[in-house]
Amino acid sequence: MNRPNILLIYTDQQRWDALRANGNSEILTPNLDRLAAEGVNLSHYFVQNPICMPSRISFLSGQYPSTLGITHMAVPVPEDVVTLPKLVKNYGYVTGNIGKLHFLPHSNRDHRDIHPSYDFDHLEISDEPGCYEDAYRAWVRAKEPDQLEHLSLGLPPAAEDYYRIMGVKDEVTHPEREPKHAAAFPGRDHLTHSAFVAEQTESFMEQHREDTWLCIAGFYSPHTPWVAPQRFLDLYDPEKLSLPHYPPRINQMRSDTHFSDKELRSVKQGYYAMISEVDYYVGKLLDRLEELGLSDNTIVLFTSDHGEYLGDHLRYQKGYPGEDCISRVPCIVRWPRGIAEPGRKFDGLVEAVDVLPTLLECAGIPIHQSLQGESFRRLLRNESFEGKEEALMEFHGWKNIRTKHHRYVCESDGKESLFDLRMDPMQYMNLADEPEHRELLQEMRKRMLVRTLQVERPLPRTWVY
Template structure:
């Protein structure tokens, strides 16, 4: 669809410079601004995929300020989110932990307190930073207003099935687009800076997320009307039926397809939606220009680091899909730029940087120690010339929200390979050689030449899913099951680390192999809302005396989904 370029990073060593300001009298300042702790502005966009950026080679979009940040800073061409959905991704950024660990998704009632207690805003505030937040928070947490000293948390309003969903905030009595409001709040925060301590400002734009309740989907500011007005957007890549037909039924019948119908199923919708998506990103770009101008006016530009990232990617009609959620690069890869004016050098870096690395990088820049439980790493070693991050040859990718219309998936990526499978139907697997097939179109799962690679990546996925699961998601134990007279009775115990149960799922299969594939050919309960650690159910098709195998997983007291138990036979 577009022309992209990829720049392979060369090892670049940067030596940090200290500038002393000398004066003749005894009252001379000892240290100049460049030797103070830096200010940090973190900008998170909503649904901006990696190539929705001029610097990435996109010749259609207008992002001069983002491009300038990339040209003057460190640009991570292969940055990814560990989970391609806003709620889990934002929880991962706050906590520097995988979804596999924090277990927060749209079903969960709240983010676990222990993971918020050492979140990046708390640690920066405790280190003396003035902290601020404006925009979409996206994570359920009762004390979210206490995380930042100054904040205003808001997002699109779904109760308005039209442009009002984006136009309800006011400046000086006039309703303005949320992008404009967020930019103005950022400038006021900077103007109010007293200079007595460094600041950390988080800006989480709602754009370019579509406004789902509205037929028009995308709403941009009037300044964007002229952009692409006389341009015909080329059709999406992989638009042929065969790429859609290759998807498992849960994808073909799920939200990725439903939202394709909202946005891309006619040429007119496609032109409107892609142009709207690009125009909304350009609106954020204009606000970045205003923010940088305000930094210059306040004399803060030389000591303020700007980090820009997307919370997940987006399908723009590829494979006849919309939305994100799946583990293709369309939804996993995002833009990531770290602009540090003190360094004065540009870097193009192709390391596998992750969203969980951003908070670790902010703490490193601020001189704050990273908590032992954090799973992200600081990106500064890469910016200082390291070839890669420690133990970062393989990364886990996952989308665990168990929702009927979005099939959960998990897998791993290396620089060369990507493997993933669908959690509820692990027989659906995909394997791609990314060096030879960047578009991810040639699935090598059934190719015998790659059996060893497939087995290795399966094993790595299994290992990482266990390594990165916390004790709170431990599986039930002491399983007991028996059957008779057309019914099956089950009991189990919860580990002490699981505080309670809100629901369970039991899978009953005729063989260990089917059970391993989550194929409940005898019975699959689905999610059953229950607090009791027992179940008694009629099981159709299960003959008396038949050998059978079962396993169970539960949702905890905050409705966070845990792991499957070990398999258990059922007695007669």
């Protein structure tokens, strides 16, 4: 069997509607739109955790966060967790990760230390752009060392605390962290973190063109802060960008210094510019696959680890309670040799844990018993496939489920939230205490209980007792 190559293009903090292919007429994403036109676009794809580390290991292990015991940040991923590179290694795959992986906390370590392999053959780890001495800074140092001072987007506060307490001398130049507006990348355009990820991914593909390979292109964008080369910022006139739709009670909380129109439009300009930069490099990756003669039998899967509030709910970034702007992210699969009738959009519910069993089935590899997702290979063949009844999100202290029309959140203190997405797609109106929704609330409680029982995974027993 001529197994397919696998290219996972993995962005950070990209919400589902930040693609023109998903109905956003403001954003410019021609290469990702091309990917959708040549593949299958999963329009209701949900991640299992609202923040980076738990979501990433859940995705790359095909297991729910509760099974892994990793439901919040800063938990190092154990090296014996069964992940995608380990599952394909016995079947001849050469594996690599370029850019962000985020299996380890990044604020309290020296990034020059040897990173655990996690069964990857090739690692060029850079979990944050330019603020640590890592593979990204080494790449720039080798190319144009005079540009090193322009790379950092700001030192994370946790790293600042760690350096102060531990007496670590930081020799990297840092700007102010996370201004609430768009900013131009101060260095040369071809030396951004996204450029690094794309160039080194191309190099990996070229080096292994005769092999069967798996490569993850781990882009940091469009994660805050909102910094992109000026040429991508210039694609967007902030005055012409739309504002979030707020209920009156929320809109009254805004002011000239708190989520003003100017601030919101500038943030959106930066966010969209970062995505357009990634889109530019996605185009280069797709073109390089074509040039190498690898396009036909390479599965290209584009997705993200979670979304971004982008001013919705008067918030930025991500987190509780995992509304659609956080839990629903893009997922596009292209595989010319293995997809029937490309250009389709699938509106059924799919979870991030479903990707691993799908890739394994496509590659003719047994689906490991540890995996909790369900393969959607039939969908790629355009065979009968309905998707799931609900998607589950788990975090320490709360869980939620998302059905076709509703979202239910339950917290460890007993607090409940219920949203009707048909009337309230942005999830501002909690219906849990409304008497007329009591039956629906009871139904969603049962769904949550049944789903958590279904995903329970006790340790294997060695014999009867």
